[in-house]
Each structure stands twice: as structure tokens, then as C-alpha cells.
Amino acid sequence: MxxxxxxxxxxxxxxxxxxxxxxxxxxxxxxxxxxxxxxxxxxxxxxxxxxxxxxxxxxxxxxxxxxxxxxxxxxxxxxxxxxxxxxxxGSTDQPQPSSGSQSSKTGQSMKLPSGKIVYSDERIIDTIPLTWGEVTAKCTRVPENKQVVDNIEKIARVFAEVRDKYGSPLGVTSGYRPPAINRQIGGARASQHITGNALDIYPTDGNLKRLYEVCKAIPSVVGLGSGMHRGFVHIDARPGGRTYWNYP
Structure with missing residues (x-):
């Protein structure tokens, strides 16, 4: 080739x-x-x-x-x-189901801007079944500053609301994207993924239509993108008013 x-x-x-x-x-x-x-x-x-x-x-x-x-x-x-x-x-975010298992300080590690070391299998927030590895491509995308870390924690809480209302495990196809990665894949210049404020998610039971409707009913999901024909629903916690769109 x-x-x-x-x-x-x-x-x-x-x-x-x-x-x-x-x-x-x-x-x-x-x-x-x-x-x-x-x-x-x-x-x-x-x-x-x-x-x-x-x-x-x-x-x-x-x-x-x-x-x-x-x-x-x-x-x-x-x-x-x-x-x-x-x-x-093989450089895309690989779909990773959030199994709900306990947090574990195993897998690849990275150092946050605060100096704290976190691990791929470690939960971002202890009570929420979402790991650093799921959001940062197995800890290969190190948050650039404290604001990104704060946003990742914020979207983790939104994820928890969605998962609780949906009632079964969700996976993540894309989370935090540093600017260089976002440019590489042709992401939107103002993508909420750049700030750590967004997740592209999917239900392990395959019912994307129901997941979209659940997300739509949750006020903390401020940005909601329909990528169902691509296998995901985009959620973000951007500042400002609610925004809906369909991916081409």
C-alpha cells in the first residue's frame, strides 16, 4: 500500500x-x-x-x-x-465497557498536574464506575492542567447520572483529547473533548436510541450529540445553554 x-x-x-x-x-x-x-x-x-x-x-x-x-x-x-x-x-480510542468493578491501582500510570499518580484501572471518583484509563486512552493522554482534571471529574459525575438512570453498564469510545490528538483526528476546533469535558458513550446492551432519550432527560447533559449511526452518543457539560446536534 x-x-x-x-x-x-x-x-x-x-x-x-x-x-x-x-x-x-x-x-x-x-x-x-x-x-x-x-x-x-x-x-x-x-x-x-x-x-x-x-x-x-x-x-x-x-x-x-x-x-x-x-x-x-x-x-x-x-x-x-x-x-x-x-x-x-490502532490509535483511536478503543471502546471500553465500564464494568462496575472496584477501583484498582493497576495498569499503566500517569502523573496528574498536581503530582498525583493515577492508574489505568483506577476510578476517577471512587464511587463512580469510570476509570482514568477509559477517559484517557489507558493513561496515554495526560491532562495538561488542573482545569482539565476538574472537568474530567465533572463529566464523570454526569456519566454516573446517565448510567444510574440507564440502569446497565456503559462503555466509552472517546474521552479526553489533548489538542494535538484532536487535530490529528480532525475533531472540531472547539471540541469539549479538548477540555476533558466530554465523553462519547455507548450501552453494552446496544440500545443507543434509549440511551439518547435517557441523556436528553438529564439536565446536567448540556451538550448532546446523536452519533447513533456511528455507535455512540456524545455527552458534555459545557458552560452555557443546552445544545443538540446530529453527527454526519
Whole structure:
């Protein structure tokens, strides 16, 4: 497989531009072909030439990811394509069910800004079944300052409300993202994940629709994003008024 020109796609994702796929430059087209091939949509050559095979694969990808305009590349589609590479490289947040087991000072450790050492299997708050590992990708994403730690503790309490009302275990697909990680995956520039104030969650029993409705009924869930077709519900505790949205 050819090297993927990730920078070309990242730059496009940040540009707010839109182009017909047939009009993008060769490097960008080749990057898209590679990503579509990784995700089993494209079987042709990675030659940077946008022919019918590339267009068909691109259109199928967009349809299955609820993205509009099957022949057009925009920032949302570019960001979505970047997620393919992250998953392929194993660098994405891996879904981790919150089992409800007791806190344990085991697993990988990290030092918080206060100097305290915490462990991947250690609960953020003793009474809440949510661990540092679930929120920080197994302690590989060290909070940058005390405010991030405070926000992580805050969203942990919101998580506890959701879990209690839902009545069964929940997993986490994405938690805290330092700015560099958020940029790498094409996350929103003002994402609440950057401040440690958000979680993308899923129910282990698979009933995402019910989870969304439960979250909607909880006032402490201020930001609520419907990513059910992607396998998660986004919750955050941002300042300000309540906000709802659907992921493309």
C-alpha cells in the first residue's frame, strides 16, 4: 500500500473548502483512494486518477456514513476519512465497557498536574464506575492542567447520572483529547473533548436510541450529540445553554 498523504487531507479538512472529487489534486485523490481501500470500499489502483471506480467507492462510503453530496469532498467528509486511518493504525480510542468493578491501582500510570499518580484501572471518583484509563486512552493522554482534571471529574459525575438512570453498564469510545490528538483526528476546533469535558458513550446492551432519550432527560447533559449511526452518543457539560446536534 502506498504512503498516505495525511497532511493533504488534514489541510483540506481545516480549509472549509468544498470540491467535486474529480477536481481535487492528485495527491489528495491518492490519499482518499488509499483510505477507501483500507476500509474495503475501493479495489482499484492508488494512482490519484478519479475514475468511475473511485467515484463509486466514494459515493458508497458517503452513503453508509450518512454524508450528503456523493461526488463532493468537504471538511466533514475529509475528517471522516481521517478516522479510517486512525482506526487502522490502532490509535483511536478503543471502546471500553465500564464494568462496575472496584477501583484498582493497576495498569499503566500517569502523573496528574498536581503530582498525583493515577492508574489505568483506577476510578476517577471512587464511587463512580469510570476509570482514568477509559477517559484517557489507558493513561496515554495526560491532562495538561488542573482545569482539565476538574472537568474530567465533572463529566464523570454526569456519566454516573446517565448510567444510574440507564440502569446497565456503559462503555466509552472517546474521552479526553489533548489538542494535538484532536487535530490529528480532525475533531472540531472547539471540541469539549479538548477540555476533558466530554465523553462519547455507548450501552453494552446496544440500545443507543434509549440511551439518547435517557441523556436528553438529564439536565446536567448540556451538550448532546446523536452519533447513533456511528455507535455512540456524545455527552458534555459545557458552560452555557443546552445544545443538540446530529453527527454526519
Amino acid at each position: 502506498a504512503d498516505i498523504n495525511v497532511e493533504a487531507l488534514k489541510n483540506f479538512a481545516n480549509s472549509k473548502a468544498e470540491k467535486k472529487l474529480v477536481a481535487v489534486d492528485k495527491d489528495l485523490a491518492q490519499a482518499i483512494q488509499n483510505l477507501l481501500k483500507i476500509s474495503k470500499y475501493y479495489t482499484g489502483e492508488m494512482d490519484g486518477i478519479v475514475g468511475n471506480g473511485t467515484l463509486d467507492a466514494f459515493a458508497k462510503y458517503k452513503q453508509e456514513h450518512w454524508l450528503e453530496y456523493p461526488d463532493t469532498l468537504g471538511p466533514t467528509t475529509a475528517s471522516s476519512l481521517l478516522e479510517i486511518l486512525e482506526k487502522h493504525q
